[in-house]
Amino acid sequence: MQKLINDPERFVDEMLDGLLLAHPDLLKASPADRRVLVRADLPTPGRVGIVTGGGSGHLPVFLGYVGTGLCTAAAVGNVFSSPSSAQFLEATRAANGGAGVLYLYGNYGGDVLNVDLAADAAEDEGIPTRSVVVSDDVAAAPPERADDRRGVAGLFFAYKCAGAAAERGDSLDEVAKIAGTAAEATRSMGVGLSAAILPTVGRPTFELQSGEMEIGIGIHGEPGVHRGPLEPADAVTERLVGAIAEDLQLGTGDRVAVLVNGLGATPREELYIVYRHTRHILDGLGVTVEHPYIGEYATSLEMAGASVSIMRLDADLAELLDAPARSPFFQR
């Protein structure tokens, strides 16, 4: 296990120590629970709070999107494990500036359960809440069961748009509507070239031979839709972008944002090679890319591989992507 760690059981807490030491101007821990991170400039009275969260090991997801024009608070779970409902509730209290709280997170069973419990308790405390669950991974289920899909890197688009809406003073219903619109306009698909290793487990989460790839893999190593010999980058890109374009029914005149995301160990040089052919494919379809993002936006520890996320834009979403944002991991 080639990791720069100390006690595996302390992995998450020591990572949080480092983060809070590095960025006190941007982030702070809730006094009630150090596994709840909030914007350093809280409270923001009159603004809708956005709460996210989930398992650790995916930086910048989730806590890396706590910041100005992004999320307000994040509940931080163990590696690949949901935070507790108590942590989501504490994040809710911290994020509430009197205008209510939107839960915005990826579709995983544990997170859904714990957010729903937190939402019930928050409503009992008089905090109005809404929930938008992002299910962007087209590999995880067919279109007729789209609600069963996992949430992966496309979550970034929903954070960016909803965060900008909250920042400009939209109401809870408006922010929730924008988050829902962004989520419904977004699809993703990934390819894995190697497995991640959980610090406390010490062995790969799955086995993939050298020279093999897994198309449609999840960010916890969930099985994909195709395993076979590793293909050239352009062929892999066609598999990913082809599936997304079909599912989104992209066509001439569409405007999109594109995120080519590294899963952890894949160099940025390769992400730009994937972006190159993504553009060729979309150009061929008559689709205009207005907002490209290339880098590590949602990782799976040291997994090698990449994902492509595409959001169909309307004028409002495009404007919200352009709005300022700032966290330790993302600036606009």
Next chain:
Amino acid sequence: MQKLINDPERFVDEMLDGLLLAHPDLLKASPADRRVLVRADLPTPGRVGIVTGGGSGHLPVFLGYVGTGLCTAAAVGNVFSSPSSAQFLEATRAANGGAGVLYLYGNYGGDVLNVDLAADAAEDEGIPTRSVVVSDDVAAAPPERADDRRGVAGLFFAYKCAGAAAERGDSLDEVAKIAGTAAEATRSMGVGLSAAILPTVGRPTFELQSGEMEIGIGIHGEPGVHRGPLEPADAVTERLVGAIAEDLQLGTGDRVAVLVNGLGATPREELYIVYRHTRHILDGLGVTVEHPYIGEYATSLEMAGASVSIMRLDADLAELLDAPARSPFFQR
């Protein structure tokens, strides 16, 4: 070879294609040579040009620091290979806004040779030039041969400070002086946990067993100063920060900038664990960290590992770090 690439011989050019497709607002290729990237807003009359360059495979180094408040142009070599003197010369012509050109780059034989040839030719064309070679890797040579040290991630600090000085309108001599001051105030040291694989070679650049680490490794896999069993992150951090602090003679009252840099495959969670103990050590020495940077600033393809860079600050360097900057890979 678990890489998302097409023809290995086309790796660099396809990466550049993707980069230019993604960031036409920030970067453009020189009409004379596509392996020369320049700021999209050139020319910038009256401003000192800063030219950098080197082998590919280290993103964001080198071309990722072409941007506002950073470098003006970069010559792009093959993977781990110097660009030609003709490419450095073309970058010089492109970067020249009438106030002369500073070469600012890392200490590698091929780059030094080719920059010197380009500088001679540029002077013949009437372009005044200066050169500052960054030699920040304390593992590469003892203090009495500090000029023999390699240039690694600490180059970022010199780019940031010199770029800000050029942007505010400093003269060529002033920008060169600031770059030199930043370079002399900076030390780095890294640890490798796995080797990179060159696309055209297809096998690791060196062999490192699972459970081993190499302290003092270079960003091309150059041998370090110690190979042995992988130690806990805090012990590794003590080796790196201890060597740097001794070489820089850091002591009570010093103010520093710190960069914890990922070499490619190491998750950002681990970088924050390294930053945590870096802070503990510096706090113990009475040294104040004013500018922390954590992320991938200078990589070695998919090498696992990290490096720490520390720059001793004075008031001018601190102000220059705070100045605005923007490239596809770095924003301030």
